[in-house]
Amino acid sequence: MVLRLPKDRIKKLIATLALALIPLFVTSPVLAEEPKPDTTAPSVHIVDLPTYKNTNSFEISYTALDAGTSGLKDITLEFHREGQSWQNLTTFTSSSGKFMVNSSHITQDDKYYFRSTACDHAGNCASDETSTIVDRELPPAPESFQKAWKDEYAYILKWHNPSSTQSYKVYIYRYHEPVFIAQDASLIAVLDVTPNTDIEWQNSHPEPKPYYYAIRNVDPAGNTSGLVSDPETTATTTSSQSAPEGTPVTGSESFSGTKLVAAQSGSGQILGEQDSQDEDQDEEGSEVSPDSDAIDQALDQATPEDDQDSSSSIPWRILIIIAVGIILIYIFYIRKK
Numbered sequence: 617m618v619l620r621l622p623k624d625r626i627k628k629l630i631a632t633l634a635l636a637l638i639p640l641f642v643t644s645p646v647l648a649e650e651p652k653p654d655t656t657a658p659s660v661h662i663v664d665l666p667t668y669k670n671t672n673s674f675e676i677s678y679t680a681l682d683a684g685t686s687g688l689k690d691i692t693l694e695f696h697r698e699g700q701s702w703q704n705l706t707t708f709t710s711s712s713g714k715f716m717v718n719s720s721h722i723t724q725d726d727k728y729y730f731r732s733t734a735c736d737h738a739g740n741c742a743s744d745e746t747s748t749i750v751d752r753e754l755p756p757a758p759e760s761f762q763k764a765w766k767d768e769y770a771y772i773l774k775w776h777n778p779s780s781t782q783s784y785k786v787y788i789y790r791y792h793e794p795v796f797i798a799q800d801a802s803l804i805a806v807l808d809v810t811p812n813t814d815i816e817w818q819n820s821h822p823e824p825k826p827y828y829y830a831i832r833n834v835d836p837a838g839n840t841s842g843l844v845s846d847p848e849t850t851a852t853t854t855s856s857q858s859a860p861e862g863t864p865v866t867g868s869e870s871f872s873g874t875k876l877v878a879a880q881s882g883s884g885q886i887l888g889e890q891d892s893q894d895e896d897q898d899e900e901g902s903e904v905s906p907d908s909d910a911i912d913q914a915l916d917q918a919t920p921e922d923d924q925d926s927s928s929s930i931p932w933r934i935l936i937i938i939a940v941g942i943i944l945i946y947i948f949y950i951r952k953k
Contacts, residue, residue, distance in 0.1 A: 626682065630922040656684035657742040660691065660734035665748035668837035672722035672750060672951045676705070677714035678732040686738040705730075725750050755784040755833040757841035768824035772816055775844070779812040784833040787840075790819070794828045800844055806834075 660680040676695075682688045693705040693715055706715050722728065727749045735741040756778040766772045777786070786807045789798040796802055809815060821827050830851030834839040843851050 619792075654684035654686040654736065654738035655740065657736040657740040658682045658684070658688055658736050660732050660742050662668050662693075662730060662732040662746050664743045664746045665730070667749060669748045669750050670837040672752070673716065673718045674748075675714050675716055676732075677712070678708075678744070679712045680732070680734040681711060682734075682736050684736055684738065684740060686736045686740075689735050689737045691732055691734045692759050694733070695721060696729050697723075698729075702731065711941050722750055725752055732833070744923065749837070751782075751835065751837035753782070753835075754839045755835045755841050756780050757785065758831050758833060758844045761831065761844045761846065762770045763829055763846045766818060768820055769822075770773060770820045771827065771829070772818050773829055773831070774814070774816050777809045777811050777813045777815060777833075782836045784841075785809065786815070787834055788817070788819075788834050789830045789843075789851060790821075791828050791851075792825070794848055796828065796830075798830050798832070798851045798853045806814050843847050 627712045658680055659682075660678060662676065662678045665674075665676075676693060678691060678693065680688060680691050688709070688711060691708045691710075693708070694702045695705055695717065698701045705717070705721070727747060729745060731743055731745045733741055733743040759776040759778050762774040764772050764774070773788070775786075786809050787798075787803060788805045788807065789796070789802040790804045791802045804819070805817075807815075807817070819829075828845070828849040828851075830843045830845035830849060832853075833845045836898070842851075842855060845851050873937065
């Protein structure tokens, strides 16, 4: 059974329905609201530098990710020496990059700070910083080194740790020949020492025959003093500027040492990882592969807000479609009549 209404009644009904739908069209998020501006700052990460560097040429690198909708505009790298103002290094437009600082930036030993700032096209910016202490000063060499038999299976080494404003450790090398290279294979101990102290250190050896020793000081930045040994020993090293790897000797021989007199306890502690003097001399401002951990971190920090807005607008869309459908049905009905 079809509902039949007078035409004038239908026209009034359509007019009333149209007036009722006008507020819906005005207040609908789909039709009335302007797109929300991008207020989310980008995520940026500058790769952390070690506590110390013993060179004035090294690499600064970063990764960045736009967490909003406007897209990355640029990333600026800056630096400053302790107590001074920020200075520009370079500006990138890519999401990752690297830059080699050199003697024109690192003019003297001191603490240096580095900052990467990422900005998007909406004007949102975020920064990340790192720092390092540039120390190229060599520690003083051990003084008054002596070697004496304790018995046929042990030696006693004596030396003086000179005064110094910086801390250092003593690397001890041993070999069964008087001429040898002071390197990982001959490193038998690393001692924590205090400047301006006298040390006696006892070392047992596996066979009743002569052994030969050399020592040198190494500071936290990896700078090393010259080698010191007894007159009958000639020990050399491939570089006087870089510390050895610090890998203890392994094998059938058992090396042991005992501090007999020392201002600070502890022996045989391997110095931590040292930065290599041989830095990659890459071209300044070249692009690098993004740091996966930094990208993941940036993705985790990015919280899009569009999902909630889009889901809340669905009922409005459905209501508008139904209303338009009703109007079209009545218009079709009137024309048919």
